[in-house]
Amino acid sequence: xxxxxxxxxxxxxxxxxxxxxxxxxxxxxxxxxxxxxxxxxxxxxxxxxxxxxxxxxxxxxxxxxxxxxxxxxxxxxxxxxxxxxxxxxxxxxxxxxxxxxxxxxxxxxxxxxxxxxxxxxxxxxxxxxxxxxxxxxxxxxxxxxxxxxxxxxxxxxxxxxxxxxxxxxxxxxxxxxxxxxxxxxxxxxxxxxxxxxxxxxxxxxxxxxxxxxxxxxxxxxxxxxxxxxxxxxxxxxxxxxxxxxxxxxxxxxxxxxxxxxxxxxxxxxxxxxxxxxxxxxxxxxxxxxxxxxxxxxxxxxxxxxxxxxxxxxxxxxxxxxxxxxx
Numbered sequence: 001x002x003x004x005x006x007x008x009x010x011x012x013x014x015x016x017x018x019x020x021x022x023x024x025x026x027x028x029x030x031x032x033x034x035x036x037x038x039x040x041x042x043x044x045x046x047x048x049x050x051x052x053x054x055x056x057x058x059x060x061x062x063x064x065x066x067x068x069x070x071x072x073x074x075x076x077x078x079x080x081x082x083x084x085x086x087x088x089x090x091x092x093x094x095x096x097x098x099x100x101x102x103x104x105x106x107x108x109x110x111x112x113x114x115x116x117x118x119x120x121x122x123x124x125x126x127x128x129x130x131x132x133x134x135x136x137x138x139x140x141x142x143x144x145x146x147x148x149x150x151x152x153x154x155x156x157x158x159x160x161x162x163x164x165x166x167x168x169x170x171x172x173x174x175x176x177x178x179x180x181x182x183x184x185x186x187x188x189x190x191x192x193x194x195x196x197x198x199x200x201x202x203x204x205x206x207x208x209x210x211x212x213x214x215x216x217x218x219x220x221x222x223x224x225x226x227x228x229x230x231x232x233x234x235x236x237x238x239x240x241x242x243x244x245x246x247x248x249x250x251x252x253x254x255x256x257x258x259x260x261x262x263x264x265x266x267x268x269x270x271x272x273x274x275x276x277x278x279x280x281x282x283x284x285x286x287x288x289x290x291x292x293x294x295x296x297x298x299x300x301x302x303x304x305x306x307x308x309x310x311x312x313x314x315x316x317x318x319x320x321x322x323x324x325x326x
Contacts, residue, residue, distance in 0.1 A: 007031065008066045010074060011038055011103035011135050013057040014082040015090025018148040019159035020060045023081060025147070026168035029069025034061045035145050036138045038103055039131075044139050050097045057101050057131070061138060071109055072272060075102070075116040077167060081159050084117075085126040091158025101131035103138075107257065114254045115267060122249060183221060191220060191296040195273035198258075198265075203238030206295025211240070214303040214319045216311055217293075224270040225311060226250050226298065227291070228318045233283065239276065240293050243286035246317060253278065266291060273297060 014020055017035040024030050037045050040056030050056050064074065082090060088099045102113050113132055121128055149155055184192060193199045208217065217227040217240075227242045235241035245251045249269060256265040256277065266275045275297045282290035301309055303318050 006066050007063060008071060008109075009061065009063050009105060010071060010109065011059050011061050011101075011105075011138060012074075012078050013038060013059040013099060013101035013103070013131075014078065015058070015093050015098045015100070015159075016157045017058040017060050017141070018145070018155065019157035019164070020078075020081075021147065022149040023077070023159055023164050023167050024060060024062050024074070025150075026164060027069065027074070027077065030062060030064050030074075032063040033147075035059070035141045035148075036061060037097075037141060038138045039101070039133060039136050043137070047142055047145065051095070053096055056097060056139070057099050058097050058141075059101065059103065059138060071112045072116060075113065078102075079116060079120050081163050082130075084120050084128045084130055085124050087129045093158060099131060100129060101133070103131075103133055103135040105135050107134075111254050111256070111265065111267075115252050115272060118252045118254075119269065186221065188296075194294050194296040195221065195271075195275075198274040200276075201239070201294045201296050206239060208240045208295040208298055208300055209238065211300060213300075216246075216301040216303075216306055216314060216318060217242075217298040218301060218311075219268045219271045219273065220297055220299045221271040221273055222268065223299070224250060224268060225314060226268060226275070227293065228314070229303075230318055231286075233286075235282070235290055235292070237290075237292060240295055240298070241282075242291040242293065243282055243289060245291065246314070251275065266293065268297070 012020060021033045021035050024033050036059055037050050037056035038059035040054050042054055045054040045056055062074065082100050088094065088096050090098055104110065104113065117128055117130060183196065190201065194201055214229045216225055218225050225246050228246055231242045231244050233241055233243060252267045252269050254265045254267060256263045264278045266278050267273060268275055276293035279290045279292060280288055282288050301311055303315065306312055306315055
């Protein structure tokens with residue numbers, strides 16, 4: 001049974017809200033949707049005022065069951081049906097009210113939003129035109145706009161019918177629960193809390209803190225290569241420290257405002273798990289950055305076992321080519 005603590009909400013704007021609402025109404029785990037006018041300067045605008053540029057965005061308020069579907073999955077679905085670089089336009093709908101936006105009420109959601117957008121940005125040279133901001137207001141749209149396509153089945157919008165069919169066919173509950181069950185079985189309780197809930201292991205307790213052997217450090221949940229021993233150094237901080245990731249695309253950097261200060265969180269791009277933080281007090285000769293990572297988020301692959309585990313092509317990044325050949 002869903003309780004308030006298991007309920008999440010997100011506000012999505014992406015062109016005409018008729019299609020967005022219909023799309024998410026079909027997603028398993030979504031409890032309720034409502035269309036309205038968000039983040040504009042004037043109170044209680046009418047549809048006519050919004051169309052005349054009141055500054056509001058046509059937005060869908062989505063309430064969902066966190067035990068059935070995750071925010072990351074909802075954002076994945078949303079970003080699949082909008083043109084992320086289009087400014088004040090989706091399909092044939094043009095105007096400020098049709099701008100794309102993700103508005104939130106839970107500050108913890110900002111991390112998931114930033115990561116989702118960082119993944120999309122890698123596929124576009126132009127900057128994304130998706131507004132991300134806390135929700136400042138939402139005024140419920142007129143009743144005839146609510147669940148418009150259910151009342152007008154012959155109506156059309158910029159979202160293809162086949163996309164709506166795919167949303168209905170998706171099974172986020174099965175995917176969500178299956179993935180969570182897999183991780184609970186794969187990880188120790190400490191690993192689970194650190195990687196999934198952003199906790200930090202006790203200083204000096206990590207198995208990789210003092211490790212100096214040549215090898216590769218991979219995402220404990222997906223096996224994606226993240227760091228190498230060649231970039232590891234003793235920072236004297238009590239956690240494994242690296243001067244850089246193996247590949248910039250392997251990790252995502254996000255603002256972390258927890259604990260009353262601003263830090264840069266490091267997450268795995270493939271597993272979307274918490275790894276640690278990056279600081280600007282690293283060795284100047286190596287770029288000046290210190291990637292302070294939890295051992296619990298990493299699996300170490302010794303250099304001699306890299307070929308048998310499918311990482312042989314990265315040996316040259318771990319040890320000098322001449323030694324790798326020997």
